[in-house]
Amino acid sequence: MIDHAHDLESVRDATERLLLAVGELDNASVTEPSRLPGWTRGHVLAHLARNADALVNVLEGRPMYVSGEARDADIERDAPRALDVHLADLRESADRFQETGAAPADWSRTVELRGGVTDSASRVPFRRWVEVELHHVDLGIGYELEDLPEEFTEREIAFLADRFAGHPDVPPTRVTDGTRVWSTGRKPGGLGPGVRVTGPPADLLGWLAGRRDGSALASAGGPLPALPPL
Secondary structure: OOOHHHHHHHHHHHHHHHHHHHOOOOHHHHOOEOOOOOOEHHHHHHHHHHHHHHHHHHHOOOOOOOOHHHHHHHHHHHOOOOHHHHHHHHHHHHHHHHHHHHOOOOOOOEEEOHHHOEEEHHHHHHHHHHHHHHHHHHOOOOOOHHHOOHHHHHHHHHHHHHHHOOOOOOOOEEEEOOOOEEEEOOOOOOOOOOEEEEOOHHHHHHHHOOOOOOOOOEEEOOOOOOOOOO
């Protein structure tokens, strides 16, 4: 069962870790490339702030973004800002998200996200947690997938495995860290049990989330599956 209140606290903790780490940067560092192709660290920070506001929109029943073009334009506009402006925006937008999450609401209701995707309102805090943690890693400032909270890593692996479940371009695949097992891809058919992918949790998450190429993983029963973009 999803505990939105627990996840809101986890978002708060992750945001504080992010703000402390970003506060150690300088203006020049913000303009340097992030680990995301074509984005500087400023782009990542701008996206994180605007994503908090977008998820407030979702929780309050408005479209997540006015349009994809408007979303991209906002990120491009805000990316070159000075570090102190980024920090203030990150904190203020995070506070708005927390305030909205604290308001009485029906957390079982269905909400609409970007691209017509729907989900339970109760999962929105976890989605925000994902944004904060993975983009903290994307900044390339010393926070790695191995540093993520264990609970987060396990839940995000499960979430991404479920996202690719039934995908026609992904063969039947069992993903395991040697203790836990997740299934993804097409359902097994008559061509054998499918692929078994084994590795440390951080590397499994990195592969599923498109942050690592999977070279640290072991694949049996077939080559490591190529995953669709998120």
